[in-house]
Amino acid sequence: MKHLKGLLLIGLILISTVVDGQRYSYKKKFGTQKNTVYFYWGYNRSGYTKSNINFIGPQYNFTLKNAAAKDRPSNDFKTYVNPATITVPQFNVRIGWYYKHRWDVSVGIDHMKYVMRDYQNLLINGVIEGTTNSQLNGVYTDADGKVLIREDDLHYENTNGLNYWSIQLNNTAPIYKTNNRKFAIQRRLGGGIGAIVTQTDFNWDGEIYHTRQKIGGYGISLHSGIRFDFFNHFFLQNNFSGGFVHLPKNATIDDQDHYVKQTFLFGQWEIVGGFLFYLRTKNGCDTCPDWH
DSSP: OHHHHHHHHHHHHHHHHHHHHTTSOOSSOOTTSTTEEEEEEEEEEEEEOOEEEEEEETTEEEEEEEEOEEOOOOOOTHHHHOTTTTTSSSEEEEEEEEEETTEEEEEEEEEEEEEEOSSEEEEEEEEEOSOSSOSOOEEEOGGGOOEEEOTTTEEEEEEEEEEEEEEEEEEEEEEEEOTTSSEEEEEEEEEEEEEEEEOOEEEETTEEEEOOOEEEEEEEEEEEEEEEEETTTEEEEEEEEEEEEEEEEEEEETTTTEEEEEEEEEEEEEEEEEEEEEOOOOOSSSSOOOOO
């Protein structure tokens, strides 16, 4: 993913800058003080509410009502640890900076996968015309009752993926810390907003289409979690998030006027590991320790 490579490059630049700044040390470092920088990587499971999916094209305009969807985790453990495949599973990557004590801003990606479940019995509203390999041709209302949606007739997913590029504002507060601050348990709360970058796989009328990655809509989210800090430089974080996704025009066939309109809620559980770094802080004497 080109966007991911760019984010990782920014992370490497920040890390190289921070490593240079490590020659300056605080008397007491702690992972929530001003000018702390963090970077993390991890993986997630996600869930989605049922939603109405409006499919629009030159010869059709119809809505599947209350369609269910699922995520698609990778089942092979090697996928998660092989450097060549670590971006295949549902992953999370983020870079953040504490601009003041306990408050940080961050940018990152939540790479989720959205897969409409096959063989659902659903109500259809709208018109489907012009298909040659589908059993779905017709005009539908609720009065027609539920229709079986076969995978060969229609399948819709964003598995490469449903990428939530967000800016977050977070607050971190210690729940417990040892006297020497070598271990701490931190509470995390925050919110985010950003673009949803999608790549869609679409089975329609006997053909399988794969779109290019593009912005399909936006998302808004809230987050909470627990972070375990070790030796003021490493951490593990268990995080939960939930939010709203709006896709006003998510392309299903490239370079043609075929797209989906959709809104739904999502929930996400992620486990990540990361690093804490400490940038040089200038204060009254330029060498005074940070006493937070």
